[in-house]
Amino acid sequence: MAAKYYCCTNCEEERSVEIDADFYCKTCLKYFCRRCINSHRQHGRWFYKKSPYGKDKIRKWPLSKKMETSLLTCDIHKIEQLTMYCPDHSQLCCSRCVELNHR
Known part of the structure; x- marks a missing residue:
């Protein structure tokens, strides 16, 4: 099983589960899976059109703590x-x- 370097912040904090992140919100400074990003959008936390970044813009994501530790x-x-x-x-x-x- 491959290491999960980018995990959904909500899933980790609220459910203690490591789910691969699909988005990074530069406004909230958090990673989100597909399920959590929809909740994030519905609660009006999506302030800028350029945020969040999907995996197609992963180079714009900051280094996660897990990746930093691994490196x-x-x-x-x-x-x-x-x-x-x-x-x-x-x-x-x-x-x-x-x-x-x-x-």
Whole structure:
């Protein structure tokens, strides 16, 4: 199962369920699935014609916390965060990688 980096904010907060987001509302700074975006529209929270962005404009979506965490986590030591850069190997490293491979 693929990781869900963009999850519907409402589904996560209200139902504790991870549903793939299909839209991002730059006005509300939230992600929405198809079900929740309809509710969002009906409650008059759609203020601008250019918001929300669908998946066709995903490059305009901000980096989600899950994606940020994934990008900053060491591929080798899954629970460690990347905190250092090794100029000799041109590589981001966690503290355990530094101890083992980058002295």
